[in-house]
Amino acid sequence: MSTPFPERVTEYYAALARRRDPACDPIAAQFVPQPSETDRAPAETDDPLQDHRYAPLDRLVHRYTDRALILTTDRCAVYCRHCFRRHFTERGSGAISEEQLNAILEYLARQPQVTELLLSGGDPLTIEPERFEAILERLYRVNASYIVRVCTRVPVVMPSRVDERLAAALGRREGLWLVTQVNHPRELTPDCAAALRRLQRHGVPVLNQSVLLRGVNDDLETLTALFKGLLQLRVKPYYLFQADLAAGTRHLRVSIEEGLELMRRLRMRVSGPALPVYALDQPGAGGKLNLEIAFHGIEGESYILRDGEGREYRYPRELPSAVYPSSEL
Numbered sequence: 589m590s591t592p593f594p595e596r597v598t599e600y601y602a603a604l605a606r607r608r609d610p611a612c613d614p615i616a617a618q619f620v621p622q623p624s625e626t627d628r629a630p631a632e633t634d635d636p637l638q639d640h641r642y643a644p645l646d647r648l649v650h651r652y653t654d655r656a657l658i659l660t661t662d663r664c665a666v667y668c669r670h671c672f673r674r675h676f677t678e679r680g681s682g683a684i685s686e687e688q689l690n691a692i693l694e695y696l697a698r699q700p701q702v703t704e705l706l707l708s709g710g711d712p713l714t715i716e717p718e719r720f721e722a723i724l725e726r727l728y729r730v731n732a733s734y735i736v737r738v739c740t741r742v743p744v745v746m747p748s749r750v751d752e753r754l755a756a757a758l759g760r761r762e763g764l765w766l767v768t769q770v771n772h773p774r775e776l777t778p779d780c781a782a783a784l785r786r787l788q789r790h791g792v793p794v795l796n797q798s799v800l801l802r803g804v805n806d807d808l809e810t811l812t813a814l815f816k817g818l819l820q821l822r823v824k825p826y827y828l829f830q831a832d833l834a835a836g837t838r839h840l841r842v843s844i845e846e847g848l849e850l851m852r853r854l855r856m857r858v859s860g861p862a863l864p865v866y867a868l869d870q871p872g873a874g875g876k877l878n879l880e881i882a883f884h885g886i887e888g889e890s891y892i893l894r895d896g897e898g899r900e901y902r903y904p905r906e907l908p909s910a911v912y913p914s915s916e917l
């Protein structure tokens with residue numbers, strides 16, 4: 589990556605860190621840049637999910653027949669150090685333009701098999717609320733029964749932004765879900781809980797996608813507290829993502845062997861609804877791979893993975909580059 593991924597954090601989120609040292613605080617690790625971000629590990633790329641390959645239009649990723657993902661803005665309230673979409677995030681393009689939106693709407697009108705839209709970015713809820721509501725309105729005019737997933741970290745990093753008005757605007761839309769990203773139980777503050785409750789009170793169901801991160805949540809105690817805490821707030825832990833091979837993120841990755849071992853032990857610890865799917869985004873596979881099913885062993889420097897149709901993938905296996913102390917509650 590030629591230009592470094594910028595640092596940005598809300599006052600609220602920064603205050604959750606007990607120390608501003610990414611090597612020993614699970615919150616700081618998510619927003620304080622580390623020198624190793626400028627290193628590129630051999631397996632890493634700028635666009636690990638190959639968004640470019642599946643982009644029929646600017647700002648649109650159409651990888652699965654029935655689902656399309658719209659890159660609504662390149663801005664976020666906090667730039668997560670593990671961001672896998674850093675080739676797009678904060679590259680200066682800002683919110684989607686009217687021309688880009690018009691082109692996407694025309695495309696969608698010609699693709700009736702698309703029944704589900706993911707609004708991502710960047711973080712869609714950093715868009716000015718009136719504009720965001722106008723975007724929603726236009727999407728639902730293409731198909732009033734779209735299922736829409738708004739993928740946002742705003743409830744976690746800037747919960748005050750999820751006010752009554754925004755929660756009500758989201759709640760008015762049929763089939764709209766909010767998908768957030770809580771990675772550590774300390775992020776489940778009273779403010780965050782209040783934002784989630786506002787959404788739920790207005791009828792918006794909330795799912796969570798966590799990313800498995802070295803020094804943040806790579807231990808059984810933390811993950812147990814995280815998933816139980818989410819369930820208690822009526823948020824379903826949906827995915828636990830294997831961190832993608834994004835340039836400069838190696839120090840944050842956990843190996844797939846460790847991830848599988850954590851899942852095996854978690855299964856004996858938490859209830860069914862508290863357990864997410866340990867998922868990997870393998871470009872070219874029919875969907876995200878459930879690693880507990882897809883994993884078929886190790887051959888040298890590759891993991892052998894199989895998708896639902898039996899197709900085999902070799903996924904790069906890395907050896908740990910550094911040892912960080914594990915996270916604390």
Ligand SMILES: *Cc1c(COP(=O)(O)O)cnc(C)c1O
Nearest residue numbers: 649651652655656657706875876
């Ligand atoms: C993850 C993703 C989806 C949604 O996948 P689910 O498994 O349904 O959550 C859709 N489109 C793209 C491009 C994605 O990366």
Ligand code: SF4
Nearest residue numbers: 664667668671710741
């Ligand atoms: S909020 Fe999402 S898109 Fe933005 S930096 Fe974090 S992971 Fe990346």
